[in-house]
Amino acid sequence: MSFGVRTDEIRTELVVEVASDPLQAIARLAGSGLFAGHVVYERPGTWTFAGGVLGEVILEPGTVRTRWADGAETARPWTGRPAAALRDAFAEAPWPAWNAYGWVAFEFSCPQAAAPGQRLAHLVVPRAEVRIEAGHAVVTGVDSVEVEQVGKLLADTTPYPVPAPAPVDVRVADDYRERVAKALEEIGAGLYQKVIVSRRLPIGFPVDVLGTFLNGRAANTPARSFLLDLDGFQATGFSPEVVAQVCADGRVMTQPLAGTRAFGLGADADTARRRELESDPKEIFEHAVSVRTSQEELYGVCDPDTVQVTGFMTIKERGSVQHLGSSVHGRLAPGRSPWDAFEALFPAVTASGIPKPEAVDAITRLDEPRGLYSGAVLTLSHDGSLDAALVLRALYSSGGRAWLRAGAGIVTGSTPDREYEETCEKLSSVAPYVVRSR
Known part of the structure; x- marks a missing residue:
């Protein structure tokens, strides 16, 4: 049930009462096929779904690629600190307010050890965001039709099917x-x-x-959980710990x-x-x-x-x-x-x-090479906040x-x-x- 709709020149916002538990609601969004890619990020008491790509930053050894809403892609060399390369890329985001979601590989800390063709980081500013807290969802997006479709999915009371697992044997011979x-x-x-x-x-x-x-x-019982599908790379995990949590006021944990x-x-x-x-x-x-x-x-x-x-x-x-x-x-x-x-x-x-x-x-x-294992899935914002979950149990x-x-x-x-x-x-x-x- 919709509680309110706000539309401005940039984005539409919709407040919805979530008809099912958050895990079911998030699964319905992720399984809908409505968006070509998505990132799900769970913090205690809050579930976030980021769907589609409005802006994108991809970091590779020696090159940072950016693509914003106008579709133009830039590729430029970088040297020095990879974190500085990401900071500078997001400083050029064409919006005063934005949130980004994605992942950072373990080799972010040692680019020289990356496998050929390996990405060090992939972060997106989504077309649509859903934040679920206390039984309500705030849906924000750049396309009012997409926002309404998301609202209908959240209001759906049909149980999302949970498939039966095929357990994997962890005791195998190796070195x-x-x-x-x-x-x-x-x-x-x-x-x-x-x-x-x-x-x-x-x-x-x-x-x-x-x-x-x-x-x-x-x-x-994770400290954070995540589910992502970006450019054909998929992962899900139940992170036991937080690498870094930075609040907008500068508090770090x-x-x-x-x-x-x-x-x-x-x-x-x-x-x-x-x-x-x-x-x-x-x-x-x-x-x-x-x-x-x-x-x-x-x-x-x-x-x-x-x-x-x-x-x-x-x-x-x-x-x-x-x-x-x-x-x-x-x-x-x-x-x-x-x-x-x-x-x-x-x-x-x-x-x-x-x-x-x-x-x-x-x-x-x-x-x-580890890739995402022991790297981080993270969310960051224009206001200086950042939350990064350690990728283990994934x-x-x-x-x-x-x-x-x-x-x-x-x-x-x-x-x-x-x-x-x-x-x-x-x-x-x-x-x-x-x-x-x-």
């Missing part, structure tokens, strides 16, 4: 233990303190990404998680694993050094007197696993931007290692191929068998809920 052993050798030689080594798990059938999102979201045990095995088993997690010296060390690194990173972009840790080493339940978690806060120093904060915190310490430059270098040797699909990926933090005291087991625990946040494409 993961050997690569963990190599990382332990390098840690023993003093090259770094911690590194995340990951496993890529191919799926042997085409996947229904939206169906996987529906099944997986019902079974997970990051949420390092480190230390993992299985969850969802029954009350007694979960409690036992929690106690084990809270008392394991290896897990406590891994978490403490991650929090310290996040503090140091915020000291570089925030007023040092504002940097603080809250909720130190509390348990965060994330689907099939539980983690040790903390939050680190600060306020941007004068002259610092949201992109400065994102760049300081990216890649997330819990998905790269310590010291971060040496760990990233090790990852380029121990792992194949499904990826491109060119008819689909895969999962998970890693574990390797520190002194790690063992190849335990780290392999940890990747299985993490993969199990998504693997049981994968849906085969019909």
Whole structure:
């Protein structure tokens, strides 16, 4: 039911009472085919759907491409900081107010390690946006007909079908233990303190990404969730942590998680694993050094007197696993931007290692190119706000191929068998809920 419509020269706004739960409403929009591409982003209490492309920024090694509403595409070289290249590209957006949605690859932090033809970032300003909160949706778009179509979809009471999953086996033979052993050798030689080594798990059938999102979201308790389809690249995931949250007033928060045990095995088993997690010296060390690194990173972009840790080493339940978690806060120093904060915190310490430059270098040797895995899905706005979710516990699909990926933090005291087991625990946040494409 429509509560109000506002139209101006640029966009139409419609307020709608959502007839179903937000997950169903978002699925109906994503599955409608109304838009050629879309990004879904869930924050606590808020679901956002960004449909179609009004403007676009694509970052590649050495080149940034922009396309705005007039259809003209520009491609120009860039050097130096990739975050600065994105900042400068969005500074040329032809609207006084805009929101953008998209993704950043892990190799954003090390463009020289990108695979041939790989994108470092893909962000779009959508034709239509839907924000659902407390049973109501605000629909904003540049085409009044599209806005009305979206409103009708939101008002639909027909249940959206949830397809049955085809669970994926996560225990397959690979070289993961050997690569963990190599990382332990390098840690023993003093090259770094911690590194995340990951496993890529191919799926042997085409996947229904939206169906996987529906099944997986019902079974997970993420800090953020997302679903995206841009230029044929699809992904969905249930992010356990926030890389960077920047408010319009300059407040910054990051949420390092480190230390993992299985969850969802029954009350007694979960409690036992929690106690084990809270008392394991290896897990406590891994978490403490991650929090310290996040503090140091915020000291570089925030007023040092504002940097603080809250909720130190509390348990965060994330689907099939539980983690040790903390939050680190600060306020941007004068002259610092949201992109400065994102760049300081990216890649997330819990998905790269310590010291971060040496760990990233090790990852380029121990792992194949990661792409979106351990990168970020993010939303940003003209007002200086930014919210970036760490991409873990996710499904990826491109060119008819689909895969999962998970890693574990390797520190002194790690063992190849335990780290392999940890990747299985993490993969199990998504693997049981994968849906085969019909």
